[in-house]
Amino acid sequence: MIPSVMHAMCLMGHGGVEQLVYKSDVPVPTPNVDEVLVQVTATAKNNTDRKAREGLYPVGSSDEVTSFQMGGSPTLTFPRIQGADIVGRIIAVGHQVSSSRIGERGLLDFNLYPDHRPDLNLMPDYYGHGADGGYAEYVAVKAEQFYHIPNDELSDAELASMGMCSYQTAYHMLTAAKVVSGERVLVSGASGGVGTALIQLCRIIGAIPYAVSQLSKGEMLMKLGAEEVIDRGDLNTFVERTLAKTKGKPIDAVMDLVGGEMTDRFIDTMIQDMHQRKTYPRLSIAGASGGNISQMMWTKIYLYQVQIFGVSHGTQEEAAQLMKWIRGGQLKPVLHSAFKLSELHQAEAFFVSRNQQFLGKIVIVPDSQWDIHGKPYANPSQ
Numbered sequence: 001m002i003p004s005v006m007h008a009m010c011l012m013g014h015g016g017v018e019q020l021v022y023k024s025d026v027p028v029p030t031p032n033v034d035e036v037l038v039q040v041t042a043t044a045k046n047n048t049d050r051k052a053r054e055g056l057y058p059v060g061s062s063d064e065v066t067s068f069q070m071g072g073s074p075t076l077t078f079p080r081i082q083g084a085d086i087v088g089r090i091i092a093v094g095h096q097v098s099s100s101r102i103g104e105r106g107l108l109d110f111n112l113y114p115d116h117r118p119d120l121n122l123m124p125d126y127y128g129h130g131a132d133g134g135y136a137e138y139v140a141v142k143a144e145q146f147y148h149i150p151n152d153e154l155s156d157a158e159l160a161s162m163g164m165c166s167y168q169t170a171y172h173m174l175t176a177a178k179v180v181s182g183e184r185v186l187v188s189g190a191s192g193g194v195g196t197a198l199i200q201l202c203r204i205i206g207a208i209p210y211a212v213s214q215l216s217k218g219e220m221l222m223k224l225g226a227e228e229v230i231d232r233g234d235l236n237t238f239v240e241r242t243l244a245k246t247k248g249k250p251i252d253a254v255m256d257l258v259g260g261e262m263t264d265r266f267i268d269t270m271i272q273d274m275h276q277r278k279t280y281p282r283l284s285i286a287g288a289s290g291g292n293i294s295q296m297m298w299t300k301i302y303l304y305q306v307q308i309f310g311v312s313h314g315t316q317e318e319a320a321q322l323m324k325w326i327r328g329g330q331l332k333p334v335l336h337s338a339f340k341l342s343e344l345h346q347a348e349a350f351f352v353s354r355n356q357q358f359l360g361k362i363v364i365v366p367d368s369q370w371d372i373h374g375k376p377y378a379n380p381s382q
């Protein structure tokens with residue numbers, strides 16, 4: 001029996017965590033003809049939850065409190081249920097969807113695609129922003145974007161930690177820069193959701209990932225597949241320390257999630273000796289955890305022909321490929337811990353003040369699913 005109301009964490013407006021209100025009387029959505037109704041068991045947290053809540057997606061002046069707009073209109077309206085990387089089970093289907101899908105355990109491709117072009121996604125909007133997401137007991141999503149992942153070896157929380165917000169973004173960073181087998185790739189923000197995905201994806205395509213992180217996380221990153229770990233601490237010596245790790249060979253492409261003052265140094269690791277290069281220097285940027293503004297000389301960019309790619313999300317083809325790799329066991333979950341949905345405020349606080357050893361993802365589990373799907377991974381602070 002599907003209930004008529006559910007528990008959900010509703011975002012009531014831009015601002016602090018007080019804007020996240022836990023409610024017990026939110027109507028359970030009815031799936032449209034091409035949708036499925038999913039009983040949520042785990043939803044991974046992403047930086048975008050906080051950024052969208054705080055209105056930190058300015059495209060005009062840096063002090064705007066806003067989220068991005070599509071066609072001149074905001075798609076984030078309130079109240080909104082956030083949470084993009086959703087895992088759960090199908091419990092009802094729309095008229096055009098086969099009822100044989102009921103019972104499937106799956107992972108959502110989180111995009112709100114503007115059209116059906118499989119290799120182009122010009123509108124980086126997503127469930128949890130332009131439509132309700134997974135910080136609830138139930139969610140209605142496009143049937144074709146809810147991928148069946150039967151793998152018994154992956155728990156629901158682990159599967160959520162492999163959500164597309166990180167993995168598809170990471171993959172598109174690599175495809176945008178046309179990274180190929182054998183290339184040396186610098187990965188900044190390497191211990192985060194996107195960074196850990198990048199390290200694994202580099203290995204899958206045969207590229208060699210050099211992780212920029214903190215040395216305290218070095219061992220964990222090497223285990224995940226990093227060739228070497230470069231401490232992000234001293235920027236003055238960053239280029240020489242990186243080239244020491246590559247035995248003097250230039251970095252072929254940079255996957256940047258940090259931005260700020262580091263990006264210019266990252267570019268220097270590619271252009272020290274152009275004689276040694278076989279391809280143009282390439283930098284994909286998908287995040288700016290270290291600052292939204294970077295300073296660099298345009299002469300350096302055009303004389304050394306540095307190609308820069310802005311990356312948001314990825315394409316339907318890329319999501320489908322990632323789901324195949326998950327099913328095939330080539331990608332491994334990097335799950336830190338779980339919080340109850342009713343404790344999302346604590347999860348947010350933990351997320352912004354993570355300790356030196358933090359690696360991977362936080363997942364949020366509805367209280368009604370906690371004992372099975374959350375408790376085994378309970379965050380120690382709970």
Ligand SMILES: NC(=O)c1ccc[n+]([C@@H]2O[C@H](COP(=O)([O-])OP(=O)(O)OC[C@H]3O[C@@H](n4cnc5c(N)ncnc54)[C@H](OP(=O)(O)O)[C@@H]3O)[C@@H](O)[C@H]2O)c1
Pocket residue numbers: 046047048051124165166169188189190191192193194195212213214217232257258286287288289290291311312313360
């Ligand atoms: N464009 C998109 O579609 C898209 C999608 C997902 C995420 N993002 C963005 O990509 C970035 C990374 O996302 P994520 O989910 O991987 O984040 P995350 O899990 O929070 O990891 C970010 C990592 O960046 C490093 N870092 C944080 N602050 C830093 C600073 N001030 N200077 C240098 N390094 C710093 C830390 O790694 P170390 O301790 O290892 O250095 C941290 O673990 C975020 O800015 C996020 O908003 C964008």
